[in-house]
Amino acid sequence: MRFKALVLVALSVATMLLVAACGGPPPPTPPRDIPVSAGDFFFAPSEFTLKAGEKVRFLVTNDGAVDHTFHVLLDGEEQGIDVPVGAGNVPFEFSAPQAGTYEVICVVPGHKELGMVASLVVE
Numbered sequence: 001m002r003f004k005a006l007v008l009v010a011l012s013v014a015t016m017l018l019v020a021a022c023g024g025p026p027p028p029t030p031p032r033d034i035p036v037s038a039g040d041f042f043f044a045p046s047e048f049t050l051k052a053g054e055k056v057r058f059l060v061t062n063d064g065a066v067d068h069t070f071h072v073l074l075d076g077e078e079q080g081i082d083v084p085v086g087a088g089n090v091p092f093e094f095s096a097p098q099a100g101t102y103e104v105i106c107v108v109p110g111h112k113e114l115g116m117v118a119s120l121v122v123e
Contacts, residue, residue: 031055031093038085040064041114043104049121050096058083060090068106072120082107096122 034056037044041064050056060070062085070090072081079102083092099122106116 029055031057033057033059036060036070037063038068038070038106038116040066041106041111041116043070043106043116043118045118047119047121048104049123052096052099052122054096055093056096057091057093060085060092062087062090066108068108068111068116071105071107073103073105074100099123 032054034048036048036058038060039062058070060083062068067087068085070081070083070085070092072079074097079097081094083090102120102122104118104120105112108116
């Protein structure tokens with residue numbers, strides 16, 4: 001009887017170790033990094049291409065003398081992305097929305113008109 005209990009405990013421990021060794025689901029894929037320069041008065045690159053649903057991390061660096069923003073529109077409609085870009089680097093994560101061509105602009109007065117515009121193409 002004692003031997004059966006010992007075998008049962010050993011099998012239970014072995015099963016738990018085997019399950020733990022298999023691990024759970026694989027870790028999520030980290031977002032793809034996209035470096036962006038926000039200058040006076042441009043975004044570089046001027047076009048970004050993403051897959052619908054893709055997670056990316058924009059690494060926006062203000063290479064200009066004044067503050068900027070990274071603002072996303074679709075057909076003139078706000079998309080809820082309005083990131084201030086002051087001095088230094090501004091990283092932020094973004095999940096690509098539905099397919100379409102989005103406009104990235106700086107909403108600081110006069111900056112869009114001076115050419116601070118980029119395209120965000122979601123396939």
